[in-house]
Amino acid sequence: MSDLHTELKQSIIQQLNLEDMEVSEIENDEHLFGDGLGLDSIDALELIVLLEKDYGIKLTDPNQGKEIFNSINSMADFIEKNRIR
Amino acid sequence: MKGVAVTGMGIISSIGVNLEESFNSLQSGKDGISFPEILPTSYKNLLVGEIKLNNAELSEILDLPKTHSYTRAALLGTHAIKELLNNSKYDQFPEDTGFISGTSIGGIDMTEKHFYDFSENAEYQKYIQAQHPGFTTEKIAEYFDLSGTVTTISTACSSAANAIMMGARMIQSRKLKRVIVGGSDCLTKFTLNGFNSLKILSPQKSKPFDHNRDGLNLGEAAGYLLLEAEAVIRDKPVLGRVSGYGNANDAFHQTASSENGEGAYQAISKALNKAGISASEIDYINAHGTGTKNNDLSESVALKRIFGDNVPDFSSTKGFTGHTLGAAGAIEAIFSLLSIQKENMFPNLNFNAEMYETGLIPVSKLQNKQIGTVLSNSFGFGGNCTSLIFQKDG
Amino acid sequence: MGKIYINGISSISPQSESIFETENPKQYKENILSAVELDFKSLIKPVMLRRMSKAVKMALFCSKQALLEAKIEMPDAILVGTGQGCMKDTEKFMTHMLESEEGLLSPTSFIQSTHNTVAGQIALDLKCKGHNMTFSQNAVSFESALLDAILQLEEEHVKNILVGGVDEISNEFTGFQKLDGQIKSDNINNIDLYASKTSGTIISESAAFFSITSKKTPESFTELKDVEIINSMAASELNAKIENFLERNNIKITEIDAVILGKNGDSRFDHYYDTLQNGMFSEKCQLGFKHLVGDNNSVSSYALFLASKILKENKIPEIFKLNTLNCDNPRNILIYNQYLGKNHGLILIQSL
Numbered sequence: 001m002s003d004l005h006t007e008l009k010q011s012i013i014q015q016l017n018l019e020d021m022e023v024s025e026i027e028n029d030e031h032l033f034g035d036g037l038g039l040d041s042i043d044a045l046e047l048i049v050l051l052e053k054d055y056g057i058k059l060t061d062p063n064q065g066k067e068i069f070n071s072i073n074s075m076a077d078f079i080e081k082n083r084i085r
Numbered sequence: 086m087k088g089v090a091v092t093g094m095g096i097i098s099s100i101g102v103n104l105e106e107s108f109n110s111l112q113s114g115k116d117g118i119s120f121p122e123i124l125p126t127s128y129k130n131l132l133v134g135e136i137k138l139n140n141a142e143l144s145e146i147l148d149l150p151k152t153h154s155y156t157r158a159a160l161l162g163t164h165a166i167k168e169l170l171n172n173s174k175y176d177q178f179p180e181d182t183g184f185i186s187g188t189s190i191g192g193i194d195m196t197e198k199h200f201y202d203f204s205e206n207a208e209y210q211k212y213i214q215a216q217h218p219g220f221t222t223e224k225i226a227e228y229f230d231l232s233g234t235v236t237t238i239s240t241a242c243s244s245a246a247n248a249i250m251m252g253a254r255m256i257q258s259r260k261l262k263r264v265i266v267g268g269s270d271c272l273t274k275f276t277l278n279g280f281n282s283l284k285i286l287s288p289q290k291s292k293p294f295d296h297n298r299d300g301l302n303l304g305e306a307a308g309y310l311l312l313e314a315e316a317v318i319r320d321k322p323v324l325g326r327v328s329g330y331g332n333a334n335d336a337f338h339q340t341a342s343s344e345n346g347e348g349a350y351q352a353i354s355k356a357l358n359k360a361g362i363s364a365s366e367i368d369y370i371n372a373h374g375t376g377t378k379n380n381d382l383s384e385s386v387a388l389k390r391i392f393g394d395n396v397p398d399f400s401s402t403k404g405f406t407g408h409t410l411g412a413a414g415a416i417e418a419i420f421s422l423l424s425i426q427k428e429n430m431f432p433n434l435n436f437n438a439e440m441y442e443t444g445l446i447p448v449s450k451l452q453n454k455q456i457g458t459v460l461s462n463s464f465g466f467g468g469n470c471t472s473l474i475f476q477k478d479g
Numbered sequence: 480m481g482k483i484y485i486n487g488i489s490s491i492s493p494q495s496e497s498i499f500e501t502e503n504p505k506q507y508k509e510n511i512l513s514a515v516e517l518d519f520k521s522l523i524k525p526v527m528l529r530r531m532s533k534a535v536k537m538a539l540f541c542s543k544q545a546l547l548e549a550k551i552e553m554p555d556a557i558l559v560g561t562g563q564g565c566m567k568d569t570e571k572f573m574t575h576m577l578e579s580e581e582g583l584l585s586p587t588s589f590i591q592s593t594h595n596t597v598a599g600q601i602a603l604d605l606k607c608k609g610h611n612m613t614f615s616q617n618a619v620s621f622e623s624a625l626l627d628a629i630l631q632l633e634e635e636h637v638k639n640i641l642v643g644g645v646d647e648i649s650n651e652f653t654g655f656q657k658l659d660g661q662i663k664s665d666n667i668n669n670i671d672l673y674a675s676k677t678s679g680t681i682i683s684e685s686a687a688f689f690s691i692t693s694k695k696t697p698e699s700f701t702e703l704k705d706v707e708i709i710n711s712m713a714a715s716e717l718n719a720k721i722e723n724f725l726e727r728n729n730i731k732i733t734e735i736d737a738v739i740l741g742k743n744g745d746s747r748f749d750h751y752y753d754t755l756q757n758g759m760f761s762e763k764c765q766l767g768f769k770h771l772v773g774d775n776n777s778v779s780s781y782a783l784f785l786a787s788k789i790l791k792e793n794k795i796p797e798i799f800k801l802n803t804l805n806c807d808n809p810r811n812i813l814i815y816n817q818y819l820g821k822n823h824g825l826i827l828i829q830s831l
Binding site: 040041042045048049062 | 282283284338339340341
Binding site: 126127128184189191193196197200201203204210211213214216217218219220222223226231232233234235236237238239240241247251254255258260274275278279281282283332333334335336337338339340347348351465466467468469 | 562563564566569572573574576577580581584585586589590591592593594595596599600602603605606607608609610611612613615616617619620623626627630633651655656658659661707708709710711712776821822
């Protein structure tokens with residue numbers, strides 16, 4: 001697991017107020033939305049803000065989020081390819 | 086069921102500072118959408134329905150002392166009710182007149198303006214209370230010496246429609262003989278930035294019910310109706326009747342509407358039931374139609390569920406005024422009543438192509454039609470859905 | 480107006496519910512009082528809880544408790560009175576917006592800031608699609624919700640309603656109330672509130688919710704008789720207004736057993752209450768509550784909670800008494816509240 005994976009998990013826990021969760025409880029390939037972590041569309045918007053704030057990636061179409069935010073792995077992949085910061 | 090009489094109206098929005106100007110704009114297809122000049126936002130590129138009168142100008146029109154503490158929403162509300170009063174047979178409202186006002190954020194324009202001033206400058210501390218919606222309502226009430234039943238409904242975009250509904254109920258229940266109902270909301274950085282963070286603002290003029298719609302434009306406005314009980318109408322002209330109303334909750338998501346438009350469906354059903362009419366008696370619908378992907382689809386689905394293959398003529402007037410949030414239900418009630426009076430259906434602006442999912446086509450050009458019954462929808466955050474039915478008197 | 484029965488009640492405030500038995504209230508030496516923290520997780524799922532402000536947590540918790548007591552699973556309508564809504568979220572979004580000069584902003588606190596978030600979240604949790612309304616009219620926010628409740632219960636298909644009041648505190652916005660004199664400038668002990676001769680009061684957060692029905696059930700224990708709101712009036716008009724209100728409900732002043740007054744230690748406006756204490760109700764049991772739970776826009780919901788509990792248990796705890804007159808077997812209780820000389824509210828309840 002890379003630093004980015006851990007960093008993402010920490011950010012998600014903080015940004016989405018998942019107070020009682022530990023980094024170790026989120027699997028890299030676990031679905032973030034629907035079954036799995038159970039995040040919703042408001043969380044999706046928060047993750048879009050996170051992408052821009054922490055990694056300088058601007059998502060103009062919120063619908064792109066569906067694939068990118070599938071799991072920690074898919075998020076990390078996307079960030080590695082597109083990050084500005 | 087006859088419905089509660091509307092004996093007065095007053096309005097101000099980006100398409101006109103009074104009823105006459107508003108009607109002229111609606112008839113000539115002239116929208117009030119522009120770039121913000123008065124709102125001190127850095128988003129100069131976001132289109133809004135801004136009323137081109139700043140607070141100083143509004144204060145002067147209303148003859149307020151320099152030391153007043155009226156929020157912009159209070160100034161707009163007072164302006165609209167002043168027109169209502171001027172058009173009525175009253176010099177001042179009778180003592181037992183109630184006042185129910187809807188607003189989403191009330192006086193928060195002053196909170197954001199003076200947030201950093203409050204601790205430094207005693208002069209601005211009079212606006213500290215403006216943070217809660219009731220303060221704005223009270224300022225308006227004060228202007229007209231309304232001292233009895235005064236309250237504020239704050240249910241986001243359905244606030245004013247709910248105020249009209251409650252006022253009608255109070256009259257039918259004989260709790261009040263007359264009541265001023267409606268709503269007021271002004272543009273604020275708070276809401277502009279808020280809607281922007283939700284990514285539902287359009288970078289261009291909004292296209293309600295269009296397949297390529299991409300969001301809404303925010304607007305500001307105030308609109309009020311005077312509702313009166315039969316016993317006190319006497320020889321006043323009745324401008325129309327509030328004959329049906331209903332509120333339901335989508336209970337699906339905090340901001341998004343459900344796919345099957347359940348909340349909307351239930352609100353419309355309740356309104357029809359209250360009016361004692363069937364769906365086929367609706368001549369025209371003033372839709373909520375904000376121009377967002379989500380609302381317009383959800384509302385269309387609800388309309389199809391209610392009306393089947395016979396969805397009546399409908400249009401959203403938000404292309405004219407922008408989405409005026411807590412005031413929307415009231416200004417659109419006034420547009421609905423004007424539709425009845427003037428036998429006009431106002432166009433759904435910026436429409437080019439119908440949604441693939443529903444194939445529904447709104448009225449996109451001004452049309453003449455004898456209209457006896459109008460359905461007006463207002464759906465807000467928190468799943469709050471309200472529908473009102475207005476009918477011609479007689 | 481048909482009969483209205485109260486069947487379930489619940490409240491969260493700066494005091495524990497146990498003060499009714501122990502008569503040992505918490506004492507605060509500051510002028511901004513937080514509500515006690517409860518184990519919200521026991522009734523609300525963590526995945527929902529994470530986004531909720533204190534106002535939503537308190538309201539949802541009280542709602543569920545009230546419905547449980549009333550043995551009702553699904554209300555036909557949800558009505559909420561909240562003067563300032565989810566103030567913490569409003570403040571959070573506001574401060575971020577101002578500090579970042581309209582920069583990149585996270586949407587959650589904006590979404591949570593609309594005043595009807597409380598009523599909306601309750602509906603979401605219970606999956607209740609019925610009539611849902613939020614009133615934000617300063618000190619009569621809760622009374623306005625009660626007025627709507629009365630109207631709703633006149634509808635045939637509305638048989639039971641969940642109605643309540645809630646308000647929370649937040650750092651900056653509540654802090655501003657010190658600057659304009661709403662909050663007393665010197666810290667006092669809440670118990671000494673009525674002895675204070677200065678202007679301003681002590682501000683708090685609280686919630687109280689009620690499950691009410693149009694038909695009596697085995698759980699019913701009091702009857703809500705009537706509610707009235709008056710935006711402004713001089714203290715000299717108060718007597719006539721109250722007489723009118725009682726006459727409308729076929730109750731004589733002599734039949735009122737106890738009055739609960741929203742006296743809040745503000746030397747500028749407590750004279751409204753003094754008028755009643757020294758006049759119309761001088762021979763009656765007089766009760767106060769703001770010395771225990773502070774003041775806020777919907778705190779009259781706590782007053783109704785107190786009144787309901789008194790009638791349910793047929794007992795008036797000493798800690799609420801403003802005078803020494805006693806009252807055995809109270810039957811009719813009148814609640815009167817106002818804030819800054821405006822937004823006057825009257826609530827009348829009666830035992831079964």
